[in-house]
Amino acid sequence: MPWRYEEEGDNSWGCASWFEYLVVVVLSTILLVGALVLTLFWVIYYRGGFAWSENPEIQFNLHPVLMVGGFITLSGFSILFYRLCRCLKHIYVKLAHTFFHACTIPCVVIGFLAVFDSHNLANPPIPNFYTLHSWIGLVTMGLFVLQFVFGFFTFLVCLCCENGTYSCRAAMVPIHASFGLVTFMLACATCVTGLTQKAIWKLGSAYSQWTEEGIIINAIGATIIALGVVISFAVRRSNAPATAKVYVTERL
Ligand code: HEM
Incomplete structure (x- = not known):
């Protein structure tokens, strides 16, 4: 079982590895929360806050x-948690990974309905x-649904028959990890x-006059791009000490 190698060397990290690990965790947490806080600030302060179908523009x-909130903050935490959590049993990590992604679903559904309504209820309607x-x-959204359904059945439901599905699940891990990223x-x-x-x-x-709102919007975009870089670094980075040959993405 590959992950045993990692557990054996689990506590043999040097100072530099711990420092790198902490930088990745702290930086990504700041960026994930920051993207959502900036977006909230933008829509509340500059765009009039929130409403439902009585005011399609708002x-x-x-x-x-x-x-x-759903696709960046929750999904980002879900990926990071799975990839970087070193202190819980793997089944709990999997369940937390599934839970964070499950919380993304209502956000995406309501977020999609909001824009769809704001188009169709506008006067005149927007195509x-x-x-x-x-x-x-x-x-x-399509890839997210496929990943969720596929991941749920392959890595949680198939656990009911752990030995019989081991090689199948092992083959699926890199595919799920790559498509997740x-x-x-x-x-x-x-x-x-x-x-x-x-x-x-x-x-x-x-926009070309460097207005405050334009700068805030650009800052949200820059934070999200920074997250793309940090999360891909976190996912590709080995969670194991240099002597262990195994990456966490290979864990079942
Ligand atoms: C991963 C996140 C996002 C997804 C999956 C997504 C998806 C979509 C979809 C499918 C539509 C088409 C709705 C329709 O035509 O009825 C749309 C519209 C729109 N979205 Fe997003 N969106 C996301 C994030 C954002 C963000 C952060 C903004 C920032 C303001 C935004 C701004 C817009 C605008 C202005 C429209 C209306 C114009 C258009 O159809 O392109 N979206 N979005």
Whole structure:
């Protein structure tokens, strides 16, 4: 069983490894929470806060907040927790990973309904799915659903027959890990394109005047891009000491 190698050397990390580990954990936590806090600040302070279908323009504001909250903050924590948690039994780590991703689902559903309503209830209605942003967004949501269903059945339900499904689950781990990272990167790209088009549509020529709102929107986008870099580093980084040959993504 590959993960045994890792457990044997688990506590043999040197100072530098611990320092790198802490930097990754602290930096990614600041960025994950920061992206959501900045988005909340932007829509509440500059875009009029929240409403439902009685005011479709304001209803739109739920879209960026819930999409960033779900696809970036919750999914990011879920990936990091799975990848970097060193203190819990692996089954608990898996359950927490599933739980964080499950919390993403209502955020994405409500966030999608909010933008869909804000288009269809506008006067005159705004056409749907014509932007590059909406196309990448649909692919991201599709991949997320596939990953969730596939992961749930392969790594949780198949545990009922642990020995019989071992080799199948082992073969699936790298596929699930790679597509998980792809989905997160696509979510980052979707958010950045959404922010850019909103900035251009809402601020118009004021965007080029370095307005406060434009700077906040750019800061949200920059935070999300930084997260793309930090999370991919965290995922590819070995969680095991240099002597152990095994990566956590190979754990079942
Ligand atoms: C991963 C996160 C996101 C996903 C999956 C996503 C998905 C989508 C989808 C599928 C649509 C099309 C809705 C329709 O045409 O009825 C849309 C619209 C829109 N989204 Fe997002 N979105 C995300 C994040 C964001 C963010 C952070 C913003 C920032 C403001 C944003 C801004 C917009 C805007 C302005 C529209 C309306 C114009 C359009 O259809 O492109 N989105 N989004």
